[in-house]
Amino acid sequence: MISTPCNGPAFDSGELKELKQKLVDGCHILDREGITDGFGHVSVRVPGSETFLTIAGVSPRCATLERLIMLDFDGRYLGGEKSPPYEWPIHACIMRARPEVMSVCHTHSKWSSLFSVVKGGLRPLHMYAKFLPAAGPPIYPASGLIGTVERGQALAAALKDSAAVLLRAHGDAVVGASLEQAILRTIQLAFLGELAHMAVAHGEPLYMSEEELATFSAEPAFPARPWEYYLSRVRERRAP
């Protein structure tokens, strides 16, 4: 039985066609960039509603338009494939707590996993980190998967008003005002993790201060440029 979303378009509505394709593209980009493996998921808020689209229990690499699901913030099924990701509360609880967030990525990124268990945090040392605070992203310290609303709320509390949170022994959750921004930030977080790891092997690097980070615009100056770039790399793979 499909419940009707209180507002906003239904799953099969033509209005969502473009958003669904963007969601599939975003999943393939994270796979192409080596950030996700068999696991991890991306969600996008259905504009003007308390519902979201994500992938239905499938690797981001294997996501297709037929393998998407629509849920509301209580996890109720609203359409699409019937198997929600086990950790759907990551998306529902963050979107509920952060009305400005349009998209959430959850990955088991090697670099986020690494900085979730080492001392010192993942501190900005490149301008790609301008979306992070000088101390680096907060860390959600509990072990265990985010399979319940209670854990999802604890994760949202750890994220607070940041753009990213590391999940200890697990990975990360990254948010954005658009799907493109959430995907780009997830890639940049992994890039920063690798860079910080390499730099620390040389001794204490010169990190960016709060004031220095503030000199950069918080908004991406050219949001469409990296999206076009990453999409072009996915298309190389899709080409016969």
Place this chain on the structure above:
Amino acid sequence: MAADRKNVPADAFITISNVSPGCVTIDRLIMQDFDGNYLDGAKTPPNEWPIHACIFKARPDVESISHTHSKWSTIFSVLPIKLKPMHHYGKFLSADGPPVYEGIGLVRTVERGNDLAKALGNGPAVLMRAHGDAVVGASIEQVIERTTRLAMLGEWNHLALLHGEPRYLTAQELEVYNADQRFPMRGWEYYVSRLKDRR
């Protein structure tokens, strides 16, 4: 090499016949019994068939075994520090990580195979000093996923240790996770999709 004993006579298993896993085909498989006797298929048994025969004999719960020379298992087989779970991908391991089989030399005799099985004990994996690893599971899918995850954990442990002692998962925390794979086919579908690129 990976071996599996489903759908074969009791006390027998199928493995690859002395060929790289990268070059294996259906025509290059062999069936042997636990004493190494040839039963069917291609005629050249792998040098280290006792790895499979002796573990299968000792562990009736095991349906599949992989043996690799994984870079990350090898490095932790020779370091004083252990490969321990610091990510939930290591939930199939104990908090103090896999044991190490200390014997040097290939496992070409039943005596050595028995020693290896003893080092493995009831665990899911054993590192083999200066050699690699042996990983067991209740299905081929589980063994393949465990083997890839053991390698990921080895790499991640290596990276983390360059920053000092990482925060490992405790035995109590590991219990929070379901020991069984929640979605065994999701990882398998992902890995198979990567093979299709190559094929």
